[in-house]
Every structure is written in structure tokens, then in C-alpha cells.
Amino acid sequence: MEDTSNKAGNTRREVLKFGAYALGAVGALGLVAGSAEAQVAKKAAQSAVGYQGSPNGDKQCSKCQHFQAPSSCRVVDGSISPNGYCKIFSKKG
Template sequence: MNDKTEETHPLSRRRLLRSGAYAVGAAAIVGIAATGASAQVAKKASQRDAGYQESPNAGKSCSSCRQFLPPSSCTTVESPINPNGYCRLYAKKA
């Protein structure tokens, strides 16, 4: 095909496929951006739902959990968190 053919047929198969590829690429980029944004806005579990308690359980405490953020926060449970506390979401630091 040459340029004259594309001008007489504004909706060629090649142009349609190219536009479709651009649309799919744009949708993928928007989807990735939206997923990242929703992951950052994810709500933390309430202390009640996580089974949080102010005392350690069998030697497990928030201060030895990989999700604990000193001095009194957690990546998965709503703050404030006691470093000597414990919840069911405990994950030992590596």
C-alpha cells in the first residue's frame, strides 16, 4: 500500500490494528498505575480484627515482627501499636 491508498481509505486494516495496539498499551499503563495507587491506599486491619493484644504471646511480640514500624506503628494493623503487643498477623523477622 502507498500513501495514496491510505488517503482514499481512511480506515485501513493497518491503521485499525495500530490504533488498537495503542489503545491496549494505554489501558495496560492505566491499569498498572491504578493498581499501584490502590495498593498504597489499602486500609489497615483494625486492632480488633487482627486479634491485637497489649502483651506478647509465647515469646512473639510486635517488636520482633517484620511488619512493625518503630516506635509504635505497623504496616498491617491500625496504630498505635505497643512494641510488646501481639496479633494474629505476626510474621517473624528474617
């Protein structure tokens, strides 16, 4: 059988195994960093999304997928009225 070790004495199999571990570690670090960035994301200011305390026709916060009862929103900062409205209204599915 042929010797497949390099100058450092590592076999091809060892080099490939180390490369696979290194790639896996880099991928795992990327996932952790990505989730940490997502958690740090800030909510939009009410003024930035044109929030108002009254509905716009039949569009109101209580009918929006971002609204969290009793008075908050997943994407807009501050106290949110169920009867309010903003430009990022997205009707519940």
C-alpha cells in the same frame, strides 16, 4: 501492489498501530488504578486481629516483619507496643 485500505481509508498497518496504542493505554490505566487502590487500603483494627499489649511467648511485635519502630505497624491501625502481639504475627526473615 494490492490496496489494503478499508472503507474508512485506513491501511491495515494504521489499524494495527492504533490497536497497539489502545491496548497499551488500557494496560497503563490498569496499572495506575491498581496502585491507587493499593494506596487506599485501610489498616486492620486492633480488635480484628486480636492485638494485645503483651507478647505471646517469644512472639512480639518488635520481632514481626510488619512492625515499624517505634510504635506502628504496616497492617494494624493505631499505636503498637514493641512488646505487643496479634494474630497476624509474622517473624522477621
